[in-house]
Amino acid sequence: xxxQVDPRFxxxxxxxxxxxxxxxxxIGVIIRRLDNPEHWKQWAFHLIQSETIAAFNPPDPRFYEDxxxxxxxxxxxxxx
Amino acid sequence: MATSKPVEVKSVPGVRRDGTEFDGKEYSLAQxxxxxxxxxxxMAGYQAVTLIPEACRGMNSYSQQGTIYLHLGGxxxxxxxxxxxxxxxxxxxxxxxxxxxxxxxxxxxxxxxMYTTTGAVNNLVAHAGQNLADITNAVETPIYFGPVTATxxxxxxxxxxxxxxxxxxxxxxxxxxxxxxxxxxxxxNLSGAPNSAFVTGQKxxxxxxxxxxxxxxxxxxxxxSLIMATFNPAILTGIPFNFNTVTDDTSILSSQGVVExxxxxxxxxxxxxxxxxxxxxEVPNQMNLSYFFDNLNFTQRQKAFAIKVPRWGEIxxxxxxxxxxxxxxxxxxxVREGTWYDTALPASLRxxxxxxxxYQRPFMCDxxxxxxxxxxxxxxxxxxxxxxTNVQPIDSFFVTDEKxxxxxxxxxxxxxxxxxxxxxxxxxxxxxxxxxxNARSQDIESQSVTFVQPSxxxxxxxxxxxxxxxxxxxxxxxxxxxxxxxxxGDYYIGKTLEHIEPSEGxxxx
Numbered sequence: 001x002x003x004q005v006d007p008r009f010x011x012x013x014x015x016x017x018x019x020x021x022x023x024x025x026x027i028g029v030i031i032r033r034l035d036n037p038e039h040w041k042q043w044a045f046h047l048i049q050s051e052t053i054a055a056f057n058p059p060d061p062r063f064y065e066d067x068x069x070x071x072x073x074x075x076x077x078x079x080x
Numbered sequence: 081m082a083t084s085k086p087v088e089v090k091s092v093p094g095v096r097r098d099g100t101e102f103d104g105k106e107y108s109l110a111q112x113x114x115x116x117x118x119x120x121x122x123m124a125g126y127q128a129v130t131l132i133p134e135a136c137r138g139m140n141s142y143s144q145q146g147t148i149y150l151h152l153g154g155x156x157x158x159x160x161x162x163x164x165x166x167x168x169x170x171x172x173x174x175x176x177x178x179x180x181x182x183x184x185x186x187x188x189x190x191x192x193x194m195y196t197t198t199g200a201v202n203n204l205v206a207h208a209g210q211n212l213a214d215i216t217n218a219v220e221t222p223i224y225f226g227p228v229t230a231t232x233x234x235x236x237x238x239x240x241x242x243x244x245x246x247x248x249x250x251x252x253x254x255x256x257x258x259x260x261x262x263x264x265x266x267x268x269n270l271s272g273a274p275n276s277a278f279v280t281g282q283k284x285x286x287x288x289x290x291x292x293x294x295x296x297x298x299x300x301x302x303x304x305s306l307i308m309a310t311f312n313p314a315i316l317t318g319i320p321f322n323f324n325t326v327t328d329d330t331s332i333l334s335s336q337g338v339v340e341x342x343x344x345x346x347x348x349x350x351x352x353x354x355x356x357x358x359x360x361x362e363v364p365n366q367m368n369l370s371y372f373f374d375n376l377n378f379t380q381r382q383k384a385f386a387i388k389v390p391r392w393g394e395i396x397x398x399x400x401x402x403x404x405x406x407x408x409x410x411x412x413x414x415v416r417e418g419t420w421y422d423t424a425l426p427a428s429l430r431x432x433x434x435x436x437x438x439y440q441r442p443f444m445c446d447x448x449x450x451x452x453x454x455x456x457x458x459x460x461x462x463x464x465x466x467x468x469t470n471v472q473p474i475d476s477f478f479v480t481d482e483k484x485x486x487x488x489x490x491x492x493x494x495x496x497x498x499x500x501x502x503x504x505x506x507x508x509x510x511x512x513x514x515x516x517x518n519a520r521s522q523d524i525e526s527q528s529v530t531f532v533q534p535s536x537x538x539x540x541x542x543x544x545x546x547x548x549x550x551x552x553x554x555x556x557x558x559x560x561x562x563x564x565x566x567x568x569g570d571y572y573i574g575k576t577l578e579h580i581e582p583s584e585g586x587x588x589x
Contacts, residue, residue, distance in 0.1 A: 003292075021358035025324070026294055026310065033359050 003080055007071035013037040016071055023080050028052055040067045044074075053078055084497050084581035089560055091481040093118040094419030097371035102482055102519040106367065108559060110478040111424060114392055115417050121572040122476040122564055126426070127466040129443070129456040130169045133157050135406075136432040136445035136454070137212060138189030138336070140204065142228045143438040149228055150434070150443060151176070151204055152456065153189025158206055158224075160231060165439050167458035171231075176204075178224045178234040186210040186217065188335070188382060190245030190286075193228060194253050197268045204228040205237070205253060205270065207246045212382050215285055215335060216303060218243050218258045225270050237270040239263055245335065247287035249298040249309070256284035260302055262309070264319045279323040280305050285335040291343055296321075299345060299356065301332045306360060327360045333376075336385035336432070339395050341415055346395050348384060353397070353413070367420035368411045375401050375409075383407055387433035389460065391440050393417060398430055406431055406447045426465065426474075428455065463506070463570045476571075477563035479514065484557050485582055492582035493517075493556045499549040500577040501531050507569030508532050511562050515555025517588050526553045528563075554583045 003023020007016045017034035024031055029050050034043045044061035047053060056078040064070035093115040096106040112123045134154035142149045147170060150161045158178070162171035187208040194205045203225045210219045220241035224234035239246075242257035253265040253274075260280035266272045282303035290297040295311030298321075306326040313320065332338070333348035340346075345356040346363060351373055353363040376384070377400040384399040384407065393416025401409035406429040411422045428446035435442045441460040448454035455467070465472040485492050499511060513526040529549050534542050560578070564571050 003294075015357065018358035018361070022290075022292065022297075022308075026292070 004075045006075070007068045010068075013040040013067040013071075016067075017043065020080075024053075027080050029080075037067070044070060048074075084495075084579040086500070086577045086579050089480060089499070089576045089578050092419075093417055094367050094414075095421040095478075096366070097368040097422060098366065100519065102557060105481050106419075107421070108479045108481055109561075110421055112474055112476040113421070113423070113478045114394065114412070115414060115419060115421065116392060116572070118417065119573045120478045120562070122463070122570050123423070123474075124460040125462040125464045125466065125474055126444070126457045126459040127167060127461045128468065129163055129167055129458050130161055130173060132159055132161070132173055132445065132454045132456050133175075134454055135447055136456070137187055138191060138208075139432050139434045139443065139445065140191035140193070140206075141434050141436040141443065142193055142202070142204070143436065144202075144229055147171075147229075148436055148439060149204075150456070151191055151206065151228075152432070152445060153187065153191065153206060153208055155185050155187050156181070156183030158189070158208075158234065161456060163458075167441065167461060174231045176226065176231065176233055178222075178236065181208070181224075182221065184208075184210050186212040186214070188212040190247070190335070192246055192248040192253075194225065194248045194270060195251070195268050196225075196270050198271065199227070201227045202229075203270065204234065205246055205248065206234060207242065207255070209243050209245055209335075211243070211285070211335060215332075215382050216283060218283065220257055223253075223255055237265075238272050239265060239270065239274050240276065244284045245286065247289065247298065249287075249289045249296045252296065254287050254298060254300075254309075256287055256300060258283045260284060260307075262300065262319075262323070264321065275319045277319050277323065279307050279309075280325065280328075285332060286338050288338060288340055288345065299326075301330075301335075301338065301347070304328065304331065306330050306356065326356070330354065330360060334382050334384040336382070337397065339386040339388050341388050341390070341395055346386065346413065348386065348397055348399075350381075363413060365413070365420055368422055371422065372397070372399065372411050377402060377404060380405050383431070385433060387442055387444070388435050389442055390435070391460065396433070398425060398433065404429070426457075464567055471567055473565050473567045473569060475563070475565040476569070477561055477565075479561045480559050482515070482557040482559050483578075483580075486556075490582055491587065492585050493554045494558045494580050495554040495583035496551050496558065496578050496580050498579040499551065499560075500547075500579075501549060502574035502576045504572040504574065505533050505570070507564060507566040509562060509564050509569070509571055511549055511560055513551060513553040513555065513558060514561055515553075515558040517556045517586060519557070521588060524555070526551065556587060 005019040059073040092106040136152040138153040160174045223239040226234040242255040244256040255263040263274035286301040297310045300307040305328040309321040331349040338347040380400040398407040398410040433444040510528040512528045
């Protein structure tokens, strides 16, 4: 059973970040809380540097303007 | 020549109680009024289902074969009431109090449903903790169970006595108690002895199942922390769960004050509203946070309870206001509209509530009158308060924010000539102009004007005078109060227009 959350229908990057906290905990990834949705790139960049996540070769948020597009690609790359 | 111009009568959705009346664009007051699509709408009514023997302190609903089985826990009884989906009583009230049950005025029940392999039935699991007066109470009491659709008395489980309560996290039953102790039953087995673990420092007062990718999971609220339990199949002895502290610095006002809404958990802390959707966050509230916590009767904190009304996207936080010892007021968070408002609860007060889930209407219990006539009510039904043949109108009103010309740099009073009501209406409504000269002067209310329910074909349409409301009222700061207080009365406001123009320039009365 996947813990992935489809970002396409979520209004706020914070909500998506909150929702994936639990399933990522399950694979041993502790993530920071995203408080300002405008800072999603910094938050995402920190996330993909986690050793467990990096092993999946996740997309680099710096190359995306829309957090949903990055999150969608993240879900495709990372098994959680 | 008339210089008045039409403007929509509209405020920002929600009722703001914090701060001054002048300072804000939200509705300034409302009673039995909710918001949908940003527009005010009268809340639905409620009807009595049956009398119950005592004030309910915790209830559960279970539906099967077209019947809703409601179990109501009180000081000394556990009562079953069966209704059909229209809220009509089909059986009961039936006493299901376990033999040897210890009555206490502080009994506060937690109930859940649990399947057991033995007997192959769904069971009601019930626990009465003596927590009504004190959330930190340490008296440990037994956990009972019995087939949920039966009418026989419940019997004791093999679980250890607990002080906090119980919750089902299929296929396990969790009991929780003092010193952060959690007991976990065997798989679908309530008769055997549980395994125990101490997972935090303080007493655990509430638990709920949680979504999880790899098996069952649960959230537990201790007095000062939030604990997450996740299933770990690699643990072959003891409790097959990992326990993680989500936060060790949180609070919970009442063990009855937690609601799960679409996978997100909302609850009342001791000084703010909180939510958990993966992380703990404060629920934004600039509307009635101080109104709630400044007026809450904190000595009766455990009587505060939360209930959801998903039809309208609402979570009701019911609480004892002022000196009241029972819940007489509710602040409501509308998840869909993203706003807050409040209402007084019916005069018979409310002691417990339950959303029936397979049915769209919640149930609530009242505090009776003079120590008797305790009643189970079904809410969100019709428009009135119905108790048998007795039908009483429910007073519903809202007051707009203060309209003025000051924002436009015009230091003049606002004169309103005509109001063009646009609304879905049943029964007559009244509209009153309220207002004052400045933020520190006395309110002056106009005579209320009634606008009648329009009749359409085949009845003749309203005559010209009934199609609009005519005023000659002038206030520097002006509000409208719309009210429905007739049997069968209902409203849902549309695009109502006011015709306004600047008038005299007095700034004091």
